[in-house]
Amino acid sequence: DAGVTQSPTHLIKTRGQQVTLRCSPKSGHDTVSWYQQALGQGPQFIFQYYEEEERQRGNFPDRFSGHQFPNYSSELNVNALLLGDSALYLCASSGLYRGLGEKLFFGSGTQLSVL
Amino acid sequence: GENVEQHPSTLSVQEGDSAVIKCTYSDSASNYFPWYKQELGKRPQLIIDIRSNVGEKKDQRIAVTLNKTAKHFSLHITETQPEDSAVYFCAASRGRDDKIIFGKGTRLHILP
Numbered sequence: 001d002a003g004v005t006q007s008p009t010h011l012i013k014t015r016g017q018q019v020t021l022r023c024s025p026k027s028g029h030d031t032v033s034w035y036q037q038a039l040g041q042g043p044q045f046i047f048q049y050y051e052e053e054e055r056q057r058g059n060f061p062d063r064f065s066g067h068q069f070p071n072y073s074s075e076l077n078v079n080a081l082l083l084g085d086s087a088l089y090l091c092a093s094s095g096l097y098r099g100l101g102e103k104l105f106f107g108s109g110t111q112l113s114v115l
Numbered sequence: 116g117e118n119v120e121q122h123p124s125t126l127s128v129q130e131g132d133s134a135v136i137k138c139t140y141s142d143s144a145s146n147y148f149p150w151y152k153q154e155l156g157k158r159p160q161l162i163i164d165i166r167s168n169v170g171e172k173k174d175q176r177i178a179v180t181l182n183k184t185a186k187h188f189s190l191h192i193t194e195t196q197p198e199d200s201a202v203y204f205c206a207a208s209r210g211r212d213d214k215i216i217f218g219k220g221t222r223l224h225i226l227p
Contacts, residue, residue, distance in 0.1 A: 004158075033214070042121075042204050042217035043159065056214045090158070096212055102147060104215060106158040 002027055004107035006091050012113045013081050021076040021110045025093030031055075032074040033104065034066060035090040043090055049074050050097060078112075086114045117142040119207050121218030129226050134195055136221045138205035139187040147210040148181060148188050153220075154201045162203075163190070166210070192223075200225045 005024045013019050025032050031050045035043035045058035049068035068074045072093075078085055088111050092104040118141040128134045140148075146167035151159040165172045165179045165188065172179050176195075181188040192199055202222050208215040 031212070035217075040220075042119075042219045045214045045216060048212075048214060050212070055212060058214065102208065102210060102212070102215070103149065103161055103164065106151075106160070108158045 004091055004093050004105050006107035006110050008110060009108065010111045010113075012115060014115050015081055015083060017081050018077065018079045019081060019112060021089050021091075021112070022073065023075070023091030023093075023107060024073045025091075026095075026105045028098065028100065029093035029095040029105070030072050030098055031094045031096050032068060032072065033092045033094070034074070034076045035092060036060075037088040037090055037109070039087070046076070081114045083114050086112060088112075117145070117207065117216045119205060119216050119218040121205050121221055123221060124219065125222045125224070127224040127226055128195055130195055130197060132195055134192045134199070134223055136190045136203055136205065136223070137187060138189070138207075138218050140207040141186070142207065142209065143186065144209045145207040147208045147215075148179070149206050149215065150179060150190050151204045151206065151217075152201045153204065159204060195225050197225050197227070199223060
């Protein structure tokens, strides 16, 4: 049973560039949430996707956007990168709408460095 | 908006002693409270969770208590072991499809 997988594991970009991060949820899960974790901080909620739609959004600017595909995998896109976007980006899946509850299972994350 | 405060930010306990981490939440509609453990360089993993209709829950050496009136909940680890060293995050949610909001974390050091 594959857990949550994310790619790439590390990424280095420069200010102003755009980045796309990818996530495959745990088998049987249908909901994907994205979190940003700055060094020494707790995960901050970016948004949640279900049925290919953004269902909830945290306090992040429009530069952060996402997508969910019919196979439940998801992408996080960040435009016009700022130095402050450097962080670990975590994807978490749950099987809420399949009766599996709201427990989040996290991927290992993508470490994004903006220079 | 929703806010989860966690303290202490760092905690050092002697191996074999107990550790307690405390959290408060602002949204009175919150009814789901998970705790996650994140070891260095690894993903956060759920260790225990509690719902608002339960005041306490235990799983071996780990227990969580909830005081809805005061809007605070705590994680208790007894008989601490070296492998308990990690960062622990509390979180809160209204449950169902609501987003889960995390505290800033507590770095727990187990001293030999």
